[in-house]
Amino acid sequence: MNSSLVFTFLGQDRPGLVERLADIVADHQGNWLESRMTQLAGQFAGIVRVAVNETDIDELSNALCSLNIEGLTIHIQPGVSDPAPGARGKQCKLHILGNDRPGIVREVSRALKQQQINVIEMSSNITSAAMSGDALFEAHVSAQMPAGCDFDELEDSLDAIAEQLDVDIVVS
Structure with a gap:
């Protein structure tokens, strides 16, 4: 076996x-x-x-x-067996882009944890802004939302973080 x-x-x-x-x-x-x-x-x-x-x-x-x-x-x-697809809840994706600064990953991951959202995959890097050459932080996150998770509440908390840190966070 x-x-x-x-x-x-x-x-x-x-x-x-x-x-x-x-x-x-x-x-x-x-x-x-x-x-x-x-x-x-x-x-x-x-x-x-x-x-x-x-x-x-x-x-x-x-x-x-x-x-x-x-x-x-x-x-x-x-390894452990994966749960049945229906037991996983829904998947969401985040795209984060903004001027690089400490705390972006911490704040976003904290908002996900507060709603018991599990990060499945994350990639991030630093690139240069096209016109200014400033350092830009960019991340792509795939996450698993538990059944009953309030998507609107998630968007509201991420919008507040985006405003506070002056980054764009798109959730789909």
Whole structure:
């Protein structure tokens, strides 16, 4: 019977890193299901979900952890099954754009938490404004709203944050 295994990794970026991880997964009869990876400030980080036979979990885990001597930091957790689609509630997306300043992520994430909204995925970066060259913060957030969540209340709280921090927050 197959089980889901989730591992994160972090190490100095270099060619062949993903291949090294994929080789270990394949060598232990694992199936690479999904992943998110990125290079930031010379470091390469990712999170990967694999399916593996329960009898191979320990060997795969040990092989992945052996990469610590190659300069990778590996953390492994058993995966849990996803809830049924109807039990998840509705999904919402946020797009945040404005002059970069401390506190944007904190304030938006606080507003989401207050309504028990779970961040599923978030990406952010700093870009330059076209005309002025000023630093712009931009983020894309996918989140799961619980059943019964008041969308209007969410929009009101995010509008207040947008006004306070002088950023645009679009919710869909």
